[in-house]
Amino acid sequence: MVNIVMAARIDTLVEIATAIRQFLHTLPLLDDDQQTTYAIELAVHEVCTNIILHAYTATDLGSIVLNARFHPYQKQLEINIYDWGTPFSPEHRVLPDLEDGQEGGYGLFIVEQLVDSLHYRRIATTNHWRLIKNIGAAHDHSSSNPRYPNRDRDDS
């Protein structure tokens, strides 16, 4: 298990990535699986970037709390990320144009493609993102037909 408390700044993202990578390296199931390690690191990076830019609007005035744990029986990695910024507004979310490419909108889309479950909820003044990644099962990320996800995001 790993617990991280970080200032919500762009320059601290690399520290979050380092901490996550070090934790993942302790998991025998991920031994030398660079692809899955990269997927998890990137998913966490994108959620934290979203928090910094949108929940805290890049004001350098917030914090991010992250904890990650591995559930060995389910072979699941659970990552919880908390912030106390503006609530996530799915109705304002821009989805990427997958045919022509566009400047923006890829962040959460990438997260949804990389993890098995992405769940958001607002509790009082807290934003809670929960990411689940099944470890040890074969995943084909090279699909020629990536689709818009229908993950179990709770926008309530």
Place this chain on the structure above:
Amino acid sequence: MMHHHMSPIPKTEILAFEGRFDIHSLMHFRSWQPSATMPHIILDLSRVNFVDSAALSWMVRLSKQASMLNGSFQICGLQQPVHIILELTRLDRVFVVTTTIDEALAKIAP
């Protein structure tokens, strides 16, 4: 980190990156854009091991700017995890992706 490399052919800019190519590293060169005298851009990503959505968006912008200047935009040397992200976002179909710089240069000046 971004480096400018000398191109052996005219009107071509070769930009080489290394390490993390993300929102943090972009802070140093986000405003860079192609010029009318150098409208062809080759991004060498062979030493990049991490790309995020901010870098993807920047590449889309660069591609569009190059196109408006009647130039071109190519990326080369993708490591597998980086290539997978381009596949997930289908940007591997939007960008011209080559294996080597020489291959990219040949497409500009065949």
